[in-house]
Amino acid sequence: MTQPILSVQNLTMHYATRKGDVSAVDDVSFDVMQGDALGLVGESGCGKSSIANCLLRLLPENARILQGAVRLDGANLTTLPEDQMRAYRWKRIAMVFQAAMNTLDPVYRVGDQIIEALHTHIETMTNAEARERVAELFKIVGLDPALMDRYPHEYSGGMRQRAVIAMALSCNPDVIIADEPTTALDVIVQDKLLREMCNIQKTLGMGMIYISHDIAVIAEVSNRMGVMYAGRLVELADTADIFARPQHPYTYALMSAFPSITGPKRELTTLPGEPPDLLNPPPGCRFHPRCPRATSVCARDVPAFKAMDARHSVACWHPVEG
Amino acid sequence: MTNEQMGKWQTLFHPSDPCPRFPDPYLEFRMTHTDPLVTVEHLQKYYPVNQGLFAQTRHYIHAVDDLSFQIGRGESLGLVGESGCGKTTTGKLLVKLIDPTKGHIYLGSNGSQTDIAPLKGAAVKQFRRRVQMIFQDPYESMNPRLTIYDTVAEPLVVQGIGTVIEREERVAEMLALVGLTPPASFLFRFPHELSGGQRQRVAIARALVVQPKFVVADEPTSMLDVSIRTGVMHLMSNLARRLDVTYLYITHDLAVARYMCHRIAVMYLGKMVELAETEELLQHPQHPYTKALLASVPVPDPSIKRQAAEIKGGIPTPINPPAYCRFYERCLIATARCRDDAHPPLADKGNGHSVACYAV
Numbered sequence: 038m039t040q041p042i043l044s045v046q047n048l049t050m051h052y053a054t055r056k057g058d059v060s061a062v063d064d065v066s067f068d069v070m071q072g073d074a075l076g077l078v079g080e081s082g083c084g085k086s087s088i089a090n091c092l093l094r095l096l097p098e099n100a101r102i103l104q105g106a107v108r109l110d111g112a113n114l115t116t117l118p119e120d121q122m123r124a125y126r127w128k129r130i131a132m133v134f135q136a137a138m139n140t141l142d143p144v145y146r147v148g149d150q151i152i153e154a155l156h157t158h159i160e161t162m163t164n165a166e167a168r169e170r171v172a173e174l175f176k177i178v179g180l181d182p183a184l185m186d187r188y189p190h191e192y193s194g195g196m197r198q199r200a201v202i203a204m205a206l207s208c209n210p211d212v213i214i215a216d217e218p219t220t221a222l223d224v225i226v227q228d229k230l231l232r233e234m235c236n237i238q239k240t241l242g243m244g245m246i247y248i249s250h251d252i253a254v255i256a257e258v259s260n261r262m263g264v265m266y267a268g269r270l271v272e273l274a275d276t277a278d279i280f281a282r283p284q285h286p287y288t289y290a291l292m293s294a295f296p297s298i299t300g301p302k303r304e305l306t307t308l309p310g311e312p313p314d315l316l317n318p319p320p321g322c323r324f325h326p327r328c329p330r331a332t333s334v335c336a337r338d339v340p341a342f343k344a345m346d347a348r349h350s351v352a353c354w355h356p357v358e359g
Numbered sequence: 360m361t362n363e364q365m366g367k368w369q370t371l372f373h374p375s376d377p378c379p380r381f382p383d384p385y386l387e388f389r390m391t392h393t394d395p396l397v398t399v400e401h402l403q404k405y406y407p408v409n410q411g412l413f414a415q416t417r418h419y420i421h422a423v424d425d426l427s428f429q430i431g432r433g434e435s436l437g438l439v440g441e442s443g444c445g446k447t448t449t450g451k452l453l454v455k456l457i458d459p460t461k462g463h464i465y466l467g468s469n470g471s472q473t474d475i476a477p478l479k480g481a482a483v484k485q486f487r488r489r490v491q492m493i494f495q496d497p498y499e500s501m502n503p504r505l506t507i508y509d510t511v512a513e514p515l516v517v518q519g520i521g522t523v524i525e526r527e528e529r530v531a532e533m534l535a536l537v538g539l540t541p542p543a544s545f546l547f548r549f550p551h552e553l554s555g556g557q558r559q560r561v562a563i564a565r566a567l568v569v570q571p572k573f574v575v576a577d578e579p580t581s582m583l584d585v586s587i588r589t590g591v592m593h594l595m596s597n598l599a600r601r602l603d604v605t606y607l608y609i610t611h612d613l614a615v616a617r618y619m620c621h622r623i624a625v626m627y628l629g630k631m632v633e634l635a636e637t638e639e640l641l642q643h644p645q646h647p648y649t650k651a652l653l654a655s656v657p658v659p660d661p662s663i664k665r666q667a668a669e670i671k672g673g674i675p676t677p678i679n680p681p682a683y684c685r686f687y688e689r690c691l692i693a694t695a696r697c698r699d700d701a702h703p704p705l706a707d708k709g710n711g712h713s714v715a716c717y718a719v
Contacts, residue, residue, distance in 0.1 A: 080584035193673055223441040223611070228655035228668060250584065253657035257665075277661045294589045295659050296614035298641050305618065307593055308586040311554050 041068035042244050043092070043130070043212050048105035048115075050091055059315045061087040063268040064105070066342065069212060069244040074235070076259030076276060077248045078291075080312060084268040085248045089214045091115070092246075093132055094122055109211070128158050131205035133198075135217040140201050141189040148185025151204045158208050174203040179233050195226035202234065212244040219254065231258055252295055256280060264288045267313050267323040270342065274349035284345060284356040287324050322354065330355040394468050395429040396573055396605045397453065402426040402462035404448050408678055420677050422448040424629040425462075427705070430573075432468065435599060435606040437620030437637070439613055439652075441674065445629040446609045450575040453607060454492045455483065466490065466573065488518055491566040495578040497558035501550045507534070507561055508546040514569045533564040536601075538594060556587035563595065567602060577609045592619055613656055617641060622711075625649045628677055628685045631705055635712040645714045647690050684717070692718045 050062040062084045069075050077085045090096050092107055094114060107114040109129060114122065134140050142150060151174065152167040162170075172182035178199040189197060198218055205213055215234065219227040235258055238245045247258050255262055255276065262279055264272040264287065272285040283289045290308045310327040313319050319326055325335035335354050342352040403426075405419040423445045430436045438446045451457045453464060455475055465472040466489065478486055491514075494500035501510055511530045515521060521529060534542035537560040550558055559579060566574055579595065580588045596619060599606060608619050616623050617637055624634040625648065633646040644650045651670035658665060672689045684690070684697045696717050697703075705715045 080586060195673065223674075224655040225441065225651060225668060225670060226673070228657070231657070232667065251657065252585075253659040256659050256661045257657050280659070280661050291585055292659065294585050296618050297659050298614045298617055298653060298656050299658050299660075299663070302617060302638070305589045305592075307590040311556060311587065312584075 039070060041070050042109065043069040044106075044108040045088070045092070046106045046108065048088065048091060048107065049103045050087060050096075051101050051103055052097070053099045053101060054316070057316050060268050060318055061100075061315060062091065063318075064342070065265075065268075065270045066105075067263055067270065067273055069246060071244060072239070072242045073261055074238055074245045074247060074259045076255035076262040077246060077265060078250065078252050078255045078262060079265030080250060082267075082312060082315070083265040085265050086216055087268075089132065089216050089246065089248055092212075092214060093126055093130055094119075095126075095132075127154065127205075127210065128208045129210055130212045130214065131208065131210040132214040132216065133202055133205045133218045135220055140204075141197060143189050145188075146186050147189055147192065147200050151185075151200075151207055154204055155207050170207065171203070174206055175200075177206065177237060178203045179229075193226075194222055195230060198222065198230060199233070202237070206237070206241070209241075210243060212246065213238070214246045214248070216248045217250070220249070220251075227254075234258065252291060253297070264291065267318060268315055269323055269352060271324065271352050272350070273342075278349055282349075284349070284351045284358075285324075285353050286328050286330050286355075286357060289357060290327075322352070330357075394432045396432040396434075396466070396468065397430040397607070398463075398465040398472065399429070399453070400427050400463045400465070402449070402452060402464065403460045404445075404452060404457065405460045418678050421629045421680055422677065423452065423459075424680075426631055428624060428631065428634060430605055430607060431621075432572075433599070433603060433605055434622065435596070435608050435620045437616035437623040438607060438609045438626060439611060439616050439623055440626035441611065441652075443628075443674065443677065444626040445677075446626050447577055449626070450492065450577050450607060450609050453573075454490050454575050455486065456492070484518065487514075488569050489571050490573045490575070491569065491571040493559075493562055493566045493574060493576040493579045496582055497555055497562050498550075498582070500562055501558065503550055506547050506549055507539075507553075510550070510561060511565045511568055514565060518569055520569065529568060530564075533568045534561075536567075536598065537561070537564045538590070539564070554587075555583055556591060559583060559591055560594065563591075563598070567598060567604065570602065571604065573605045573607075575607045575609070578611070579608075580615060581610065581612065588615075595619065613641070613653065625652065628674070628680060630685055630702060630715065632686065632715045633713065634705065635710075639710060639712055643712075645708065645712065645719045646686075646716050647692055647718070648686050686716075690718070694718055 046066050048062055048065045051058040052061055065088060079085050091102060102115050105115065109125060114125060141147060148171050151171045155162055155167045155170060171185050175182045175185060180196060180199050192200065219230050222230065249255050259276050262276045263270050264285065266287045272279065272288045279288060283292055293306045294308060296305055308327055313323055321337050322335045322340050325331040328335065340352045340354045342350055344350045402423055404423040406422055408418040408420060426449060438449060440446050452459050459476055464475045466475055467473055475486060508530055511533055512526050515526045515529065531542040534545055539545045539557060539560055580591050583591060598604065610616050620637050622634065622636050623640045624631050627648050633640065633649045641653065644653050651668040654665065654668040669691050670689050671691065675688060682701055684702050687693050687697050694717065703715045703717050705713045707713050
C-alpha cells in the first residue's frame with residue numbers, strides 16, 4: 038500500500054451557537070490516495086461542506102475543531118499556526134467553490150485574478166511567466182487563452198466555473214476539493230464540465246475530493262465514495278462496490294429514492310421522517326429514528342466505523358449483507 | 360440499483376407494512392381520455408429590452424414564442440428545459456400572473472371554454488378558484504409572519520369561502536391530507552419552525568385548499584433533499600388523483616418528470632421542440648436537442664459509461680432570435696433548409712409524438 042497524500046483522522050468539529058453546540062462533523066476518518074477521486078455524498082446539512090472547510094481551515098469564528106487530525110506530508114493541518122497554514126492552502130490543497138459567480142471579483146480581469154494568486158504563492162514568478170502559466174491553465178480547462186483579458190460578466194456560468202477551476206489548478210496542488218461545482222449549472226454544461234474535470238484529475242494525477250448531493254454525479258466522477266448522514270461518515274468504499282452492494286441502510290435508502298431516466302422505471306421508496314437537528318442529535322446511531330433495521334442497541338450505542346473488507350467500511354450495527 | 364436490490368430494500372421494512380410504494384401501480388394508467396382542460400393557442404410573451412432612458416424599445420426577449428398545446432383533464436404535463444428556456448414564463452402565463460403579448464389560453468373543455476387573457480377584476484378572482492400555483496422555494500413563498508393556519512386559510516378568506524369555523528375545519532383537513540399530522544400541532548406554528556419538506560407540504564395545502572382543477576407546479580421539489588423529495592412527489596401525484604387535479608409540472612430534472620408526468624414537453628429558447636408521452640420521449644427522443652439533453656443526464660450507475668452529448672456551443676441570447684430554427688447554431692444534423700426556412704412547426708410524427716425539426 039502506498040501512503041495516502043491526505044489523511045483525515047477522527048475529525049470532530051462543532052459550531053458554537055446561542056442555542057448550544059451544533060455537532061456538524063463527528064469522528065470522520067478517510068484517506069485520499071494519489072490519483073484518487075473521492076466522492077462525498079449526503080443531504081444538505083450532513084457536514085460535507087464543513088469537512089471541506091476544515092481541510093483548508095476556512096472556518097468561521099464560531100467553529101471549533103475538537104478532535105482529530107488532517108495529515109498532509111506528516112504535518113497536522115488542524116493545529117498548524119496560521120502563517121504556516123498559508124504554505125499549504127492553495128499550493129497543496131486547492132478548492133473549487135459552489136458559486137463561481139461569487140468567487141471571481143467582478144472589477145478585475147479574470148486572468149489578472151489568477152496571476153495575483155500565482156504571485157501570492159510563488160513569489161519568484163515574473164509577470165510574463167505568470168501570463169504564460171495562465172494561458173496554459175486556460176487551455177487545460179478548455180477556455181480560449183484570449184479570454185484572460187475579459188471581465189467575469191463577459192463569461193457564461195460554465196466558463197466562470199472553468200476559470201475558477203483554472204485558478205484552483207494554478208499552483209499544481211496535490212489535492213483539489215470540489216464543493217458542488219456544477220450544482221448551479223444546466224445539465225448540458227454540467228456534463229461537459231464533469232468530463233473536463235475527470236480528464237484533468239486523471240492526467241495530472243492529483244487527488245480530488247468531490248462533494249455533491251447528487252449520487253448520479255458521484256457515480257460518474259469518483260472511484261471511491263463516502264456517504265455522510267447527520268455529521269457522520271456512515272459508509273466508505275469503492276464507488277462501484279457501494280452501488281453494487283450498499284451495506285448501510287441509509288445508503289440503501291438514498292439509492293432507492295433516486296430516480297433515473299435510464300433502465301426500467303422502478304419504484305422509488307420514501308424514507309420516513311426528517312434528518313435530525315444537529316443541536317441535539319439522537320443518541321447512538323444518528324440514523325436510528327428513521328432506520329427500518331434499528332433495534333435497541335442502535336438507540337443506545339454509537340456504531341463503530343468498521344471495515345467489512347479491506348476497502349469497504351460501514352458504521353452500522355445491522356449492516357445489510359452483500 | 361437493480362430490481363433485485365429493490366426487492367431486498369422492500370423486505371427490510373416489515374413485510375406486513377411495506378414502505379410507501381411510488382409510483383403507485385394504480386396511477387400507472389395510460390391517458391385515454393383526451394378531453395382537454397387547458398388549451399393554449401399561439402401563446403407569445405415578449406419582454407422589451409430598454410437600451411437607455413429615452414431610447415425607443417427596439418429589442419425584445421422572446422421568452423415564449425408561438426406555443427400551442429393542450430393539457431387533458433386529470434393529466435400531468437411536464438415542461439422541461441434549461442434555465443431561460445421560458446418554462447416558468449409559460450407557467451406564469453397559464454395562471455395569469457402575467458399577461459401574454461399575443462395568443463389565447465382557454466380553460467375548460469369544448470362548449471364551456473373561457474379565454475383567460477381578457478379576464479379582469481372579479482372574473483380574475485373567480486378564475487383563481489380554479490387555477491393555482493405551487494412555487495419552487497418553500498423558504499421564500501411564504502409570509503414569515505403568518506402562522507400555518509393563516510397561510511393555508513388565506514385563499515379561503517380572499518375568496519370568501521365558508522365561515523370561520525368551516526375554514527378551520529377545511530384547513531385542518533387539508534393539513535392532514537398533505538401529511539402534516541396531527542394538524543393541531545402545526546396550525547399555530549410559523550414557517551421558520553418547519554423543515555423544507557414540511558414547508559413545501561404547507562405550500563401544496565395552500566394551493567389545493569380552494570379545490571382548483573388546474574395547478575401549475577414550478578419546480579416544487581428541486582430545493583428538497585432526495586430522502587424528502589420522493590415523499591413530496593408521492594403526495595402530489597396522490598392528491599392529483601384524489602382531488603382530480605390537472606398539473607403543469609415545470610422541472611429541469613428529467614428523472615423527476617419521468618415519475619410525475621404523463622407527457623413531457625421539451626422547450627428550447629421559448630419554443631416547444633418536442634412533445635410526447637413520457638416513456639416514448641425518454642426511449643425514443645427525436646429532436647437533436649432532446650437527444651443531447653437526455654444524453655447529458657448523469658446516471659446513478661458507475662458501470663455505465665455515457666457517450667458525450669452531440670451538441671455544440673452554448674445557449675444563444677433570446678434577444679431578437681433569428682427567424683430560422685433556433686437550434687440551428689448548435690445542431691450537428693442541420694441542413695440548408697434549417698437555415699433558409701422559418702423555425703420548424705411542431706409536427707405530429709404519429710403515436711402522439713410531435714417534433715419541431717426539419718431534419719428528422
